[in-house]
Amino acid sequence: MQDGQTTSGLDLLVLATAVGEGGGGEGGRGRRAGIESGIREAIVDGRLPAGARLPSTRALARDLGVARSTVVDAYAQLVAEGWVAAARGSGTRVASGGAHVAVRAARAQALTPPRHDFRPGRPDVSSFPRSAWLAAARRALRHAPDEALSYGDPRGDPGLREELAGYLGRARGVRAHPDLVVVCGGFTQGLSLVGHVLRQQGVTALGTEAPGVVHHRAVAAEAGLEVRPVPVDDDGAQVERLDELGVGAVLLTPAHQQPIGSSLSAARRGWVLDWARRTGSVVIEDDYDSEYRFDRAPLGALQGRAPDVVVYAGTVSKTLAPGLRLGWLVLPPDLLDAVVRAKARRDAQQGALDQLALAELIRSGAFDRHVRRMRLRYRARRDVLVAALAEGAPQVRVTGLAAGLHAVVELPAHGPAPSEMAAAAAARGIAVHPLSRFWYGPGACPPALVVGYGTPPEHAYRRAVAALVALLGGT
Ligand SMILES: Cc1ncc(COP(=O)(O)O)c(C=O)c1O
Numbered sequence: 001m002q003d004g005q006t007t008s009g010l011d012l013l014v015l016a017t018a019v020g021e022g023g024g025g026e027g028g029r030g031r032r033a034g035i036e037s038g039i040r041e042a043i044v045d046g047r048l049p050a051g052a053r054l055p056s057t058r059a060l061a062r063d064l065g066v067a068r069s070t071v072v073d074a075y076a077q078l079v080a081e082g083w084v085a086a087a088r089g090s091g092t093r094v095a096s097g098g099a100h101v102a103v104r105a106a107r108a109q110a111l112t113p114p115r116h117d118f119r120p121g122r123p124d125v126s127s128f129p130r131s132a133w134l135a136a137a138r139r140a141l142r143h144a145p146d147e148a149l150s151y152g153d154p155r156g157d158p159g160l161r162e163e164l165a166g167y168l169g170r171a172r173g174v175r176a177h178p179d180l181v182v183v184c185g186g187f188t189q190g191l192s193l194v195g196h197v198l199r200q201q202g203v204t205a206l207g208t209e210a211p212g213v214v215h216h217r218a219v220a221a222e223a224g225l226e227v228r229p230v231p232v233d234d235d236g237a238q239v240e241r242l243d244e245l246g247v248g249a250v251l252l253t254p255a256h257q258q259p260i261g262s263s264l265s266a267a268r269r270g271w272v273l274d275w276a277r278r279t280g281s282v283v284i285e286d287d288y289d290s291e292y293r294f295d296r297a298p299l300g301a302l303q304g305r306a307p308d309v310v311v312y313a314g315t316v317s318k319t320l321a322p323g324l325r326l327g328w329l330v331l332p333p334d335l336l337d338a339v340v341r342a343k344a345r346r347d348a349q350q351g352a353l354d355q356l357a358l359a360e361l362i363r364s365g366a367f368d369r370h371v372r373r374m375r376l377r378y379r380a381r382r383d384v385l386v387a388a389l390a391e392g393a394p395q396v397r398v399t400g401l402a403a404g405l406h407a408v409v410e411l412p413a414h415g416p417a418p419s420e421m422a423a424a425a426a427a428r429g430i431a432v433h434p435l436s437r438f439w440y441g442p443g444a445c446p447p448a449l450v451v452g453y454g455t456p457p458e459h460a461y462r463r464a465v466a467a468l469v470a471l472l473g474g475t
Pocket of ligand 1: 121122185186187188189213253258286288314315316317322326
């Protein structure tokens with residue numbers, strides 16, 4: 001707008017749509033209603049915050065191609081309803097207070113982390129290596145050719161793919177050629193891409209671990225796959241059941257079952273690879289937290305034994321931060337082209353700057369140093385938790401401790417239900433999930449909590465454990 005009084009072009013676009021919708025045969029009245037509801041919606045969903053200035057009635061009328069009186073009437077109605085306030089000399093502004101404040105407060109509440117955060121599946125983001133990341137990003141940007149900032153290969157930055165191939169080969173035993181690596185938006189996007197491609201290729205059902213991550217089942221379902229439960233025990237997923245399940249692919253967490261914590265036994269590893277070859281099926285290996293194995297050498301990736309039938313998937317969500325939204329797939333050659341096409345159609349490629357920074361972080365050795373430091377820290381946390389529970393809540397049993405960032409805490413059968421415990425915890429500012437959140441398929445869920453000990457910030461960890469133990473000690 002030429003008069004400089006608009007709030008933003010985006011909001012006017014929304015208004016234009018609203019006016020178009022409200023217009024119809026109702027003429028000025030419909031257009032007025034369209035303007036009113038467009039502004040109300042923008043206020044409610046936070047696009048127009050308290051204090052934001054609305055365009056002048058003249059400017060908005062001109063932009064929307066309506067009579068000025070229509071806008072004047074719409075503003076008057078919004079003033080009467082308390083959404084906006086008109087002040088002499090400073091135009092019309094979004095009022096403070098009212099429905100939008102309630103909406104924003106609810107949002108702020110949802111985003112406020114609990115005082116003691118034991119939600120599983122999260123690392124300690126306060127330990128993100130900010131200085132190392134900044135240094136890597138600065139070096140990477142200084143040396144990157146201009147071309148690196150343009151549209152690039154949908155698989156991702158070639159330098160990052162090369163670093164990842166090297167890292168995964170050395171640290172995880174993955175057989176990764178850089179050409180077969182696709183950098184994606186975390187594991188979530190990787191699963192979605194592979195899910196859509198498998199569906200296109202005629203796969204209709206996916207086996208997923210039960211218990212397992214609800215979100216991943218939803219992602220697979222959104223890709224059009226029917227999800228069928230593969231029960232889990234102390235040897236990992238019961239892959240011997242895959243034949244009877246009639247699925248064309250299976251999603252597994254072989255190194256560290258989420259949430260139980262077991263790893264896929266050697267016998268089952270062999271079995272599932274035979275099954276995939278025998279039936280022409282695909283195994284998706286979710287290697288989400290394998291960097292954190294504490295008491296013995298890490299198990300190599302399943303993909304290293306069968307790169308032709310295993311899709312390997314990794315993420316920085318546990319090693320660096322989930323907010324980065326960076327992950328990778330290492331694909332069997334015959335899935336590569338379709339996945340690359342799906343990635344290109346979806347969002348062209350992952351953001352260049354973060355890819356360049358991650359490549360440099362790995363290249364410089366800072367990534368390995370960070371992972372080693374965090375491994376020691378998380379192991380110490382695990383030991384603190386186990387010792388504190390043994391002393392303060394001896395009636396609970398802790399399992400799933402060999403690796404990862406969470407433990408399963410089994411509650412006494414006669415005590416309060418885990419969901420009641422989680423609610424009682426929430427009342428004390430402690431966030432912890434009942435195992436039932438992960439449960440689906442046959443069988444009753446054992447009474448247990450899943451405790452993500454990676455999540456609290458380092459300085460607050462012991463206090464958080466004390467609060468949790470005090471709660472559990474009373475069961
Ligand atoms: C089993 C499992 N896989 C993968 C992830 C990471 O997903 P993403 O890379 O999309 O953050 C998580 C996060 O909690 C997880 O629990």
